[in-house]
Structures are given as structure tokens and as C-alpha cells.
Amino acid sequence: MTFRECQRCGTCCEKGGPALHEADLGLLEHIPMSDVVCLRRGEMAFDPRTQSLQPLSAELMKIRGKDRGWECIYFLSQAKTCSIYSHRPLECRSLFCADTAAVLEAMAVPTLSRQDMVPQESALWDCITDHENNFPVGQALRLAKAETDFAGSICSELDDLIRREIHFRQVLADRVQAADRDLWAYLGRPLWLVLLPLNPIFSRYEHA
Template sequence: MQDVQEDKRILAKPALISLFTQPSTRYVNNRYYLQKFSLTSNINLKSDNKVMKECKQCGTCCRKGGPALHSQDLQLLNSESGIDLTDIVTLRKGEMVYDQPEGAVVPLKSEILKIKGTGQEWVCKFLAPSTQACRIYKNRPLECQVLFCGDPEPLLKIYDKERITRKDVLPEGHPVFEIIEEHDQKCSPQKLAELAKNILENWENSAELQVDLLEMLVYDKSIRDLLVEKSGLPADSMDFFFGRSLNRVVSGFGIIATPNGNSFSLRKTKGSA
């Protein structure tokens, strides 16, 4: 399989030039400082007119995955003791995700921001393994505040209400939006899913399709590396700006993409179609 080289033309993007020459990308002293937000919400934190029961902090819910973020959580992103963008992963529209209320894997109808997991797992990164307690309990997100394992109804009421996206977090007109929009277009989850499906249906005769997949993977990696190199932003924040890396996403379809120089090597997982 031929290598697909990094596209150096992205260096000339006006948005990149603007971003890299601005003195502030709102990342100072290892934290993001975001614009002040006017927080309004119609979310009711009460169940049957009673205050929610107190969480036992047993860690069971945290091990099933971190919370999605809602409008009331924006204040946590504007606090030194709150959540940093390096703690967040963007799940983009069209990605296949496990929907807890539905109890099934479904494509996302709209973008959501979610607290990252640990390593390759979805166990919330703020769960302290030694104590099974939340390390940011006093500043925990809305879903964690209303979640009580003995009574899921309050969480179900707000589960898909007033979720925030990258546009709610970054200042309006931020130059990185042009880069994000191009990345979303070139590396859309829908395109990736369709490409992976067609490759797996006829692996031995899918050389051209595999080249298309490699081009997508290389673009995704190169734009992340370039943004880190030129802006000084931490690599851990790229999951917020661009979502999960495509080589991780494509593994969910049964294709393993292993970095190989400036490109990737592809193989299908055992048992894939």
C-alpha cells in the first residue's frame, strides 16, 4: 500500500496564520481562560418537587463513562478549579455511540462534549482509582449532580437538553473555527463509516478505497500535529478541537490503523466482515 504524505498546503490556511500570529489563543499558564458567559437554563434540578438524593460516591456510574456537558457547565470552564479543555472530548454528529437511555449503539444526532475517559476506556478521568471518589466532586458537571443510581428519572429529564458544543465554548469568531469546519467536512464520521463499511465488504479488492481512508487518516493526524506545533496548544486539547482521532474511531468498525512513518498501515481485526 502506497504511503499518503502529509498535505503541506494546510500551512497556508488563513485561519491557521491568524491563529498562530495572535498573541493569545486563550491558553495561559496551562489553562484555558474563556470569555464570560451569560448562563441561563430551563433545567430543573428537582425530581417530584424534592431535592435530589445525595450521591454515595461509590464510583459505579463513573466507571460507565464521564458525563456530557450542558449549558450550566460552562461556568466550570471559566474557573481555575473547574474543567479544562484538555479534559474534554468532542463526539461529533454521526459518530456511533452508546446511548444509555436507549441501551443501544446509535449515531449521534448532534455534537456533544463529554468528559474524557482513562486511556482507551470510557471510565471517567476524574474518578480516583484508590478511593473510587470524584476528584472534582465540588465542581462536578450537571449530569453528575442529578444522577442517582437508585432514581434515574432526573437524569433522563435533562439528558439531551441544552447540551453544549464547541461553538458554545470558544469565543465567537475564533479563527480555529475555519479549521474545525474543514476538518469536519473532510473527516466526517458519516464518510468514515461508509468508507470502512465498503472496505470491509471486499477487503482484497479495496486498494483504492484504502488509499482514500489513508488520506483521511493522514489529514486528521497532520492537522492535529500542526496545530500543536504552531500554536503551542497541548496535544491533549486536540480531542476537544477535532474529536477523537480517526485511527481510534475507525477501530470501532473493525479496521486497525497503525502509524507507519508519515502514513498508516491498515489491517482488519479478527472476525471483521
């Protein structure tokens, strides 16, 4: 059965929050950075245009999910409504599941990056640069996928990379008196969490 207007089922919101585009920059007056996550270059992400997981060729800013999942943090599941409806991002305004032409067109609009949100002469930008240079996602993914005894152990090089990244994040979080999740817009998710879909063994770093 086809329909002409949204049925308010919430399926799109349950699948994940929207990516943020240049047209959404003004919405950051209403959306705190703690509710944004940066998916870093090299991370695997679902591309609805190809209906497949693809490594990101460039970083992507999006509304983060609830806990470890991707259900949009602003989706009120019981009421099947959006708590920021009047300030919802471009992809949300464009999405209609019965006809995806508009949202696919919106996805072609240039996306936001950390450079659009953080002054490049700031100390925070220096931290972002140091983190990106020292803890690249691509390196972690290569090491994880090359692991031969993947069922029960993690190679020492990858273990060292993950632990050093955790320490880096803890030091910065303590310095700015924030929780790690509040830094996801700036540093992305912790490497262990990025790697977790590959193997549940990486959950051992959750409380490291």
C-alpha cells in the same frame, strides 16, 4: 436490594464521563478544555435512554476518559471518589442509579457544543470548520463499513483520509505547541481512534 443513597461503588464513573449541558458552562472555569472531548456528529455513542449505540445527530461535549477508555478522568478509582466533586457537571449531580428519572431529565437539558466554547470569529474556529469540512466522521465510517477486505487491508481512499487528518492535527498541534489530546475538545478524537472499535487494524495509525 434497593437503596436510598449512593453506595460509592464508582460504576457510573467507570462507564464514562458525563456529557456537558448549557447548565455546565460556568464549570469550564474549573475544568480545563484539555479534559473535554467533542464527540462529532455521526459518531456512535451509547444512549442510556434506549440502552443502545446510536449515531449522534449533533456533536456532544463530554468529560474525556482515561487513555483510550471512557472511565472518567476525574474518577479516583482507589478511593472511589471524584476529584472535582464540588464542581461536578449536571449529569453527575443528577445521577442516582437506583432511580434514573433525575438524570434522564437532565439529559433533556440542551447540551453544549464547540460553538458555545470557541469564538466563531477566531482563527481556532476557522481550524475547526476546515477540519469538519475536510475530515467528516460520516465519510470515514461509511468507507470503513464498506471495506470488503476488512480483515487485512484498508481501502486507499480511507487510508488517505486518515493520513491527511493526522497531518492536519500534527500541524495545528505544533503551531499551538500542544499535544494532540489537548485538541480533542476542538477537533474531536482522531479518525483512526473513532474507527478503532470497528477493527483493531486501525491501531496501525497510532504512531503514524
